[in-house]
Amino acid sequence: MNTVKIKNLTKTFVKITALDNLSLNIEKGKITGLIGADGAGKTTLLRTIIGLLIPDSGDISTLGFNPVTQKNELTPLIGYMPQKFGLYEDLTVLENLTLYADLKNVPHNFEKMLEFTKLAPFQDRLAGALSGGMKQKLGLACTLLGNPEFLLLDEPSVGVDPISRRDLMQMVREMINPNTTVLWSTAYLDEAHSFDTAVVIDKGKVIYDGRPHDLGATAQEFENKVIDLMGGYKQEPSKIAENYTLLKEIKECTVEADNLEKKYGNFYAVKNNSFCINKGEIFGLLGPNGAGKSTSFKMMCGLAKPTNGTAKIMGIDITKDPEKARSNLGYMAQKFSLYGSLTVRENLEFFASAYGIKFKNRTAKVQEIIEVFGLKDFADQKSEELPLGLKQRLSMACALIHNPPVLFLDEPTSGVDVITRRDFWNHITSLAKKGVTILVTTHFMDEAEYCDRISLFYHGETIALGTPQELKDKAGAKTMEETFITLIKESEGE
Numbered sequence: 001m002n003t004v005k006i007k008n009l010t011k012t013f014v015k016i017t018a019l020d021n022l023s024l025n026i027e028k029g030k031i032t033g034l035i036g037a038d039g040a041g042k043t044t045l046l047r048t049i050i051g052l053l054i055p056d057s058g059d060i061s062t063l064g065f066n067p068v069t070q071k072n073e074l075t076p077l078i079g080y081m082p083q084k085f086g087l088y089e090d091l092t093v094l095e096n097l098t099l100y101a102d103l104k105n106v107p108h109n110f111e112k113m114l115e116f117t118k119l120a121p122f123q124d125r126l127a128g129a130l131s132g133g134m135k136q137k138l139g140l141a142c143t144l145l146g147n148p149e150f151l152l153l154d155e156p157s158v159g160v161d162p163i164s165r166r167d168l169m170q171m172v173r174e175m176i177n178p179n180t181t182v183l184w185s186t187a188y189l190d191e192a193h194s195f196d197t198a199v200v201i202d203k204g205k206v207i208y209d210g211r212p213h214d215l216g217a218t219a220q221e222f223e224n225k226v227i228d229l230m231g232g233y234k235q236e237p238s239k240i241a242e243n244y245t246l247l248k249e250i251k252e253c254t255v256e257a258d259n260l261e262k263k264y265g266n267f268y269a270v271k272n273n274s275f276c277i278n279k280g281e282i283f284g285l286l287g288p289n290g291a292g293k294s295t296s297f298k299m300m301c302g303l304a305k306p307t308n309g310t311a312k313i314m315g316i317d318i319t320k321d322p323e324k325a326r327s328n329l330g331y332m333a334q335k336f337s338l339y340g341s342l343t344v345r346e347n348l349e350f351f352a353s354a355y356g357i358k359f360k361n362r363t364a365k366v367q368e369i370i371e372v373f374g375l376k377d378f379a380d381q382k383s384e385e386l387p388l389g390l391k392q393r394l395s396m397a398c399a400l401i402h403n404p405p406v407l408f409l410d411e412p413t414s415g416v417d418v419i420t421r422r423d424f425w426n427h428i429t430s431l432a433k434k435g436v437t438i439l440v441t442t443h444f445m446d447e448a449e450y451c452d453r454i455s456l457f458y459h460g461e462t463i464a465l466g467t468p469q470e471l472k473d474k475a476g477a478k479t480m481e482e483t484f485i486t487l488i489k490e491s492e493g494e
């Protein structure tokens with residue numbers, strides 16, 4: 001039995017072929033993972049399956065309906081979680097759940113959801129005040145309400161910490177009926193083995209459709225096979241790093257957090273954060289959703305006022321001289337925060353001018369960065385229309401355009417495909433070698449290994465600090481993921 005039957009489906013947007021004569025069946029009662037590069041067509045496929053987009057040609061049947069002509073019959077049977085789920089930011093967690101339950105005509109039975117998402121203690125908090133990962137979990141909970149027959153989840157685990165990602169999958173497995181079909185798109189290849197079927201798409205075509213184990217027995221093998229299928233990854237010297245010029249000559253404590261604290265009412269988002277990062281060091285801030293990582297970043301960039309303490313960038317106090325401190329800094333926010341209605345090129349030009357790059361150099365600089373980040377084909381597209389992974393590339397490009405000596409990257413690789421992730425890290429490590437100081441967060445544990453030092457952050461406090469090897473030794477663990485889980489659990493026990 002198939003929930004979805006697709007034959008020779010094609011969908012093009014102005015210049016881009018998103019789905020290219022694609023044929024695919026999705027089995028009923030199974031969890032199918034949809035894996036692909038940024039812009040491979042994952043979102044277009046999901047949206048075509050439920051009739052939000054009309055294909056140019058081809059046949060498609062969803063739960064026996066034609067999603068275009070029988071949309072009204074189909075919609076009540078579907079639970080769809082888009083990448084940007086429509087949470088009501090001015091309503092609390094509980095009010096959002098209540099609203100979605102009412103919309104779907106189901107009882108207000110939220111206990112299990114709140115427990116799974118670990119949102120129970122925060123049910124009265126405004127959704128707008130949740131951390132990125134907490135929002136993602138709430139979105140999923142709202143989508144699961146009403147037991148839809150067919151669940152389509154567009155990258156539900158983006159930005160969700162490794163412990164909670166396991167919980168999300170378990171939550172979906174436990175909350176659905178045996179007959180429910182799930183289509184789950186993801187950029188986390190380590191999730192692949194928890195799917196019944198893995199479908200890999202690239203450039204609008206299916207390049208693998210089968211059991212994940214048949215492609216690769218372990219996560220690492222699977223990842224390498226997917227990279228091969230997508231044409232392979234060849235590491236080249238980072239052009240960005242090659243062209244980088246650093247002027248300042250401070251070596252020690254180029255970035256310093258000094259007893260940073262942030263309180264919202266009685267709640268400590270950051271309780272006590274102190275560290276000192278040296279020139280050319282990659283410093284990773286790791287921790288579960290809601291730990292206070294982004295809040296620390298925001299205080300350190302002068303975007304949020306610390307309740308106590310301060311931070312220094314290249315020796316300049318961010319609370320005393322925010323503008324001067326910030327001119328030394330490139331910041332990539334966790335949430336896409338560029339100008340959606342401007343094109344890729346316009347955004348880069350805007351940032352180039354805002355950061356004081358002289359007009360005569362600007363066009364060349366923008367062109368260079370467009371090429372280096374592989375944004376050429378998208379340069380004249382509105383940035384809000386870009387696939388998630390490409391938005392991330394553009395954000396990173398904007399943060400780097402003025403050659404700052406310090407880079408703050410808040411989850412730069414969330415939602416980015418595996419090949420681009422390697423590329424990002426090639427740039428990051430090459431920039432560090434050039435002397436750029438880098439503060440970075442990630443929920444990919446393999447990336448933690450690239451950091452020189454890691455601060456493990458939980459409930460607003462540092463619970464461990466050291467090199468990846470030191471932390472592994474401390475936890476008595478072999479992998480970073482094991483280390484993360486062990487140290488978090490230990491600190492919970494205390």
Ligand SMILES: Nc1ncnc2c1ncn2[C@@H]1O[C@H](COP(=O)(O)OP(=O)(O)OP(=O)(O)O)[C@@H](O)[C@H]1O
Pocket residue numbers: 125129130131132133134159161264267268269287288289290291292293294295296334
């Ligand atoms: N304006 C606010 N009012 C109340 N609480 C807030 C506000 N902003 C943030 N918080 C809370 O502070 C805590 C830390 O949030 P923060 O965004 O720093 O977490 P994070 O570590 O970056 O998490 P994630 O991995 O999900 O991005 C969360 O519990 C969040 O709900």
Ligand SMILES: [Mg+2]
Pocket residue numbers: 131132133293294295334410
């Ligand atoms: Mg965050």
